[in-house]
Amino acid sequence: MDDAELRSVVLVEGPSDAAAVQALARRRGHDLDAEGVSVVAIGGFGNFGRFLDRYGPSGLAVCLAGLYDAPEERHFRRGLARVGFGSTLTRADLEELGFYACDANLEDELTRALGPAAMEELLEAQGELSAFHTYQKQPAHREEAIEPQLRGFLWNRKLKYVVLIVNALDLDRIPRPLERVLAHAVSAGPKSRLP
16 A cells, blocks of 8 residues: 555554454455555564654654554553653553553454354364364473463464454454454544644
8 A cells, every 4th residue: 555545554563463453354344455544563562663653743644553462561652652642651541542452462362252162163173173182281281271272372373363263253252452453543534644
């Protein structure tokens, strides 16, 4: 998409987060390109400042939104403060700006929303349930609850599974951060200038 057509940018930490936002947009009937919305994987919280410089007030000055992992919140507060959004930002302030925390990350939010039984059904449909059961039996994982086991098993498969989970979830069970970040991004009016 050409920068001139860009109205809104959703900054996410990695490609799996971007895939989840795009999958939800499709389910909600949005054509993000046609609506001037770009979802940008920043490659981890350490790159946030660089992307704020490009898209924020001193760059293209488009409407910003984003997802971040709750443990990295301080980095997002600091980055937004640096570019002029306020120095004492609370989580509520971050949400008003369009930035939503995932507890502990988006994959956790999605697997909790789907639930362990439905996750096992999804793994079975993908031919990976027996591999998951083998993973569960490993000494490092056999004492864990199923949620951390799922998190560990999906770690190297998350790009594939976040889309499958978003597509499998009832729309009223979409995790709040994912739902809200998309709503914020698509609700931006014509290319708006930031403070």
